[in-house]
Amino acid sequence: xxxxxxxxxxxxxxxxxxxxxxxxxxxxxxxxxxxxxxxxxxxxxxxxxxxxxxxxxxxxxxxxxxxxxxxxxxxxxxxxxxxxxxxxxxxxxxxxxxxxxxxxxxxxxxxxxxxxxxxxxxxxxxxxxxxxxxxxxxxxxxxxxxxxxxxxxxxxxxxxxxxxxxxxxxxxxxxxxxxxxxxxxxxxxxxxxxxxxxxxxxxxxxxxxxxxxxxxxxxxxxxxxxxxxxxxxxxxxxxxxxxxxxxxxxxxxxxxxxxxxxxxxxxxxxxxxxxxxxxxxxxxxxxxxxxxxxxxxxxxxxxxxxxxxxxxxxxxxxxxxxxxxxxxxxxxxxxxxxxxxxxxxxxxxxxxxxxxxxxxxxxxxxxxxxxxxxxxxxxxxxxxxxxxxxxxxxxxxxxxxxxxxxxxxxxxxxxxxxxxxxxxxxxxxxxxxxxxxxxxxxxxxxxxxxxxxxxxxxxxxxxxxxxxxxxxxxxxxxxxxxxxxxxxxxxxxxxxxxxxxxxxxxxxxxxxxxxxxxxxxxxxxxxxxxxxxxxxxxxxxxxxxxxxxxxxxxxxxxxxxxxxxxxxxxxxxxxxxxxxxxxxxxxxxxxxxxxxxxxxxxxxxxxxxxxxxxxxxxxxxxxxxxxxxxxxxxxxxxxxxxxxxxxxxxxxxxxxxxxxxxxxxxxxxxxxxxxxxxxxxxxxxxxxxxxxxxxxxxxxxxxxxxxxxxxxxxxxxxxxxxxxxxxxxxxxxxxxxxxxxxxxxxxxxxxxxxxxxxxxxxxxxxxxxxxxxxxxxxxxxxxxxxxxxxxxxxxxxxxxxxxxxxxxxxxxxxxxxxxxxxxxxxxxxxxxxxxxxxxxxxxxxxxxxxxxxxxxxxxxxxxxxxxxxxxxxxxxxxxxxxxxxxxxxxxxxxxxxxxxxxxxxxxx
RNA sequence: GGGCGGCUAGCUCAGUCGGUUAGAGCAACCGGUUUACAUCCGGUAGGUCACAGGUUCGAGUCCUGUGCCGCCCACCA
Numbered sequence: 008x009x010x011x012x013x014x015x016x017x018x019x020x021x022x023x024x025x026x027x028x029x030x031x032x033x034x035x036x037x038x039x040x041x042x043x044x045x046x047x048x049x050x051x052x053x054x055x056x057x058x059x060x061x062x063x064x065x066x067x068x069x070x071x072x073x074x075x076x077x078x079x080x081x082x083x084x085x086x087x088x089x090x091x092x093x094x095x096x097x098x099x100x101x102x103x104x105x106x107x108x109x110x111x112x113x114x115x116x117x118x119x120x121x122x123x124x125x126x127x128x129x130x131x132x133x134x135x136x137x138x139x140x141x142x143x144x145x146x147x148x149x150x151x152x153x154x155x156x157x158x159x160x161x162x163x164x165x166x167x168x169x170x171x172x173x174x175x176x177x178x179x180x181x182x183x184x185x186x187x188x189x190x191x192x193x194x195x196x197x198x199x200x201x202x203x204x205x206x207x208x209x210x211x212x213x214x215x216x217x218x219x220x221x222x223x224x225x226x227x228x229x230x231x232x233x234x235x236x237x238x239x240x241x242x243x244x245x246x247x248x249x250x251x252x253x254x255x256x257x258x259x260x261x262x263x264x265x266x267x268x269x270x271x272x273x274x275x276x277x278x279x280x281x282x283x284x285x286x287x288x289x290x291x292x293x294x295x296x297x298x299x300x301x302x303x304x305x306x307x308x309x310x311x312x313x314x315x316x317x318x319x320x321x322x323x324x325x326x327x328x329x330x331x332x333x334x335x336x337x338x339x340x341x342x343x344x345x346x347x348x349x350x351x352x353x354x355x356x357x358x359x360x361x362x363x364x365x366x367x368x369x370x371x372x373x374x375x376x377x378x379x380x381x382x383x384x385x386x387x388x389x390x391x392x393x394x395x396x397x398x399x400x401x402x403x404x405x406x407x408x409x410x411x412x413x414x415x416x417x418x419x420x421x422x423x424x425x426x427x428x429x430x431x432x433x434x435x436x437x438x439x440x441x442x443x444x445x446x447x448x449x450x451x452x453x454x455x456x457x458x459x460x461x462x463x464x465x466x467x468x469x470x471x472x473x474x475x476x477x478x479x480x481x482x483x484x485x486x487x488x489x490x491x492x493x494x495x496x497x498x499x500x501x502x503x504x505x506x507x508x509x510x511x512x513x514x515x516x517x518x519x520x521x522x523x524x525x526x527x528x529x530x531x532x533x534x535x536x537x538x539x540x541x542x543x544x545x546x547x548x549x550x551x552x553x554x555x556x557x558x559x560x561x562x563x564x565x566x567x568x569x570x571x572x573x574x575x576x577x578x579x580x581x582x583x584x585x586x587x588x589x590x591x592x593x594x595x596x597x598x599x600x601x602x603x604x605x606x607x608x609x610x611x612x613x614x615x616x617x618x619x620x621x622x623x624x625x626x627x628x629x630x631x632x633x634x635x636x637x638x639x640x641x642x643x644x645x646x647x648x649x650x651x652x653x654x655x656x657x658x659x660x661x662x663x664x665x666x667x668x669x670x671x672x673x674x675x676x677x678x679x680x681x682x683x684x685x686x687x688x689x690x691x692x693x694x695x696x697x698x699x700x701x702x703x704x705x706x707x708x709x710x711x712x713x714x715x716x717x718x719x720x721x722x723x724x725x726x727x728x729x730x731x732x733x734x735x736x737x738x739x740x741x742x743x744x745x746x747x748x749x750x751x752x753x754x755x756x757x758x759x760x761x762x763x764x765x766x767x768x769x770x771x772x773x774x775x776x777x778x779x780x781x782x783x784x785x786x787x788x789x790x791x792x793x794x795x796x797x798x799x800x801x802x803x804x805x806x807x808x809x810x811x812x813x814x815x816x817x818x819x820x821x822x823x824x825x826x827x828x829x830x831x832x833x834x835x836x837x838x839x840x841x842x843x844x845x846x847x848x849x850x851x852x853x854x855x856x857x858x859x860x861x862x863x864x865x866x867x868x869x870x871x872x873x874x875x876x877x878x879x880x881x882x883x884x885x886x887x888x889x890x891x892x893x894x895x896x897x898x899x900x901x902x903x904x905x906x907x908x909x910x911x912x913x914x915x
Numbered sequence: 916g917g918g919c920g921g922c923u924a925g926c927u928c929a930g931u932c933g934g935u936u937a938g939a940g941c942a943a944c945c946g947g948u949u950u951a952c953a954u955c956c957g958g959u960a961g962g963u964c965a966c967a968g969g970u971u972c973g974a975g976u977c978c979u980g981u982g983c984c985g986c987c988c989a990c991c992a
Contacts, residue, residue, distance in 0.1 A: 198989080224992060274991045288990050348992080393919065397987070400918070575927075583927065587941070594954045605951035674929070677939075689956070786957055793947065820947080856959085867936055880972040884934070891935045
């Protein structure tokens with residue numbers, strides 16, 4: 008075995024072996040219907056770049072999937088990619104521009120060819136990069152959202168929702184991105200506070216040229232779109248003006264002054280200019296009052312003739328300045344004060360969105376009530392559960408979803424209009440999956456669907472829905488509902504909620520939601536935190552604060568990176584990424600490697616012995632150290648499994664059950680590391696070194712027990728650091744080459760240990776606990792270790808002591824034990840259940856420490872006495888708490904007299 | 916404007932149903948190296964659990980309020 012481990016070549020070789028043995032594919036059997044375990048990988052965008060978030064997210068999924076494998080589940084981890092509609096189109100347009108090609112001038116088909124080529128060249132990069140991490144997803148089942156089958160799923164969904172009246176076409180205000188020239192959904196717009204001005208503008212009255220009405224606006228460039236001035240109906244300042252007219256400054260035209268309750272009297276002057284085609288509120292007011300819609304801007308954000316001849320042809324940002332100047336010239340501008348206002352920004356282009364009136368397709372979300380109940384009634388669990396509130400809040404304030412995009416890259420809307428006929432007349436529409444039979448008489452809708460509309464079908468489409476044959480081939484009935492979705496809370500509306508909608512809409516047959524449990528797309532959603540840098544900034548390419556994930560893997564190995572990420576990521580909390588943690592991961596891998604190397608230096612490998620065989624060999628001549636060690640391992644085994652998978656805790660005497668814990672990756676890994684370093688290496692292996700030296704006849708037994716511990720431990724740890732565990736598994740002879748560790752079922756440890764009679768009894772367990780406590784105390788003595796002579800007094804010599812003497816010396820680093828006499832009072836001594844021990848003279852420092860402890864102990868004793876004399880406490884506290892307090896008092900009193908003795912102050 | 920989270924050791928964070936003397940890692944300090952591992956080991960020190968009230972026999976934990984930090988949502992132009 009190599010002296011140091013080199014992750015690079017090892018990881019590459021092992022991943023190749025896993026692929027060759029096809030170990031990532033679901034092991035489908037005819038009887039596996041009930042035990043499917045599916046995880047849907049959030050499909051990375053084909054335009055995306057691998058970042059630390061991907062690494063974290065996929066490590067978590069990989070841990071879940073590998074854990075499920077070893078529990079004997081039939082596992083599917085579904086990978087795929089998202090076509091990233093607007094993002095890819097923008098990207099390809101940019102590439103074409105650099106080549107001197109105007110994308111707009113290309114035909115749809117030509118453009119799509121370019122886009123497809125780009126997708127084919129870049130699409131799978133992230134998935135391939137993720138393999139470096141060791142992800143055990145089945146790439147043979149990879150799905151791309153524009154695959155033919157998946158596309159049919161999406162379009163079928165559209166057609167069906169249309170048929171049911173949930174999808175409709177309407178002319179309305181939408182968020183319009185003038186850069187990408189497409190409509191956006193509410194979710195694709197974020198609000199940013201921007202500094203600007205609040206301009207106060209005077210509109211002269213038509214009826215009385217000496218009077219005017221003042222309005223306030225942040226957008227003077229839209230004046231040309233004004234078709235009215237609105238005031239609050241009860242506003243005394245303007246009561247007499249309602250029904251009169253005023254002059255729009257430019258283009259100069261009379262417009263009415265109307266009254267509407269939506270006007271906020273307290274803002275500005277209380278009078279609002281109304282360009283109904285350019286603001287959402289104004290649109291509503293316009294509709295209520297039957298006002299005309301005056302559009303003064305082109306789709307690309309350029310003012311048109313209606314905006315006024317001075318503004319026509321200008322970009323909207325330039326037009327604002329021009330409008331202000333113009334108002335000054337016209338002497339209409341009363342004041343301009345700095346004002347901070349909330350501006351909607353397109354998530355895609357980073358530019359302000361324009362409220363724009365346009366004809367779009369919308370989805371009226373179906374079964375909102377059932378989507379809420381799915382979470383409220385616990386058919387879907389969120390981890391951490393606080394995200395349920397966010398989900399429900401969104402559902403309670405839900406608006407129809409604009410699902411059409413004025414793009415070419417995506418699923419083209421399956422609606423055809425009769426050529427040359429009126430598109431507004433539904434009689435001229437054809438909505439179907441395959442289109443009309445006389446295609447030549449129709450023209451298809453130019454728009455495509457929002458990418459998120461297509462990803463909403465991810466759990467359905469990847470499993471073949473709605474085609475019965477595809478569903479059978481892709482094992483829909485085994486894997487649906489899927490088990491866990493691992494994703495970030497930032498896409499709870501974009502994706503999580505919408506998958507819930509689609510699954511319920513199409514799979515729930517019972518109107519009252521009686522079958523909701525089977526219709527939800529996943530049972531659990533595990534939300535990860537955001538990976539931030541050491542000073543809390545979100546990692547991003549533009550800030551340059553994000554390490555290159557692949558470079559990290561190159562330098563440290565995938566296992567170390569996984570270890571580092573998990574150990575800094577507690578459930579749902581943002582992560583402060585520090586490379587230091589990855590170093591710690593590497594240190595642990597080295598430790599693990601060396602511990603296994605040490606085992607092999609002692610004797611031959613395990614030769615594929617089973618757990619049962621190893622235990623049988625280990626049980627003969629096992630002593631209480633061995634049994635206690637096995638008990639510690641068993642405890643770790645149970646805890647770690649529970650922390651990853653969660654467990655159903657029965658409540659109310661079996662009347663209900665509550666899902667506890669689960670997804671506590673950080674804590675599980677911590678416990679594994681603690682077990683391995685502190686219990687196994689630093690205690691047990693060190694003990695075995697003594698034993699192998701002094702009791703050579705026990706060698707075979709000792710090595711068998713080490714093998715059992717290492718075998719079980721490697722299996723437990725493997726989901727976290729799969730490569731090194733796989734490698735050591737083989738090196739130690741637990742498996743044959745090519746055998747994938749994650750497919751080997753976990754042993755039923757409890758019955759195995761019971762059969763081998765390897766659980767310690769309470770007395771033995773206690774001995775070991777006390778022994779380890781004694782080690783700590785002796786090690787802290789002045790002059791301890793370093794080959795000194797340990798002195799013992801009042802030693803209780805019995806069979807147990809005979810077993811302890813050697814290990815005690817070895818583990819505290821003493822040369823020999825002098826049990827001959829009693830201590831002079833100048834020695835610093837400690838008490839153990841087996842006697843007193845000392846090495847050297849009391850030091851001032853040590854004595855001071857003892858006095859401090861004595862003071863602390865006395866405080867505790869006083870507090871405990873008071874408590875135990877308190878009648879209310881005795882009456883109300885549960886028995887076990889009172890017992891605990893008594894126990895503690897007793898312990899502290901003992902400790903007090905020990906400390907007094909150690910200090911040589913032998914009074915009561 | 917509404918909502919959510921965080922505030923525990925110098926730093927990063929655990930802390931389950933309220934119950935015994937609040938834990939870990941890193942950093943600090945002291946000590947250890949005759950071969951598994953210095954990518955290591957042993958030990959020591961370090962806390963007004965943000966603040967103020969309340970409930971309780973008992974509060975880091977539950978309730979009310981306050982402060983600071985972060986995030987999300989929202990049509991005051």
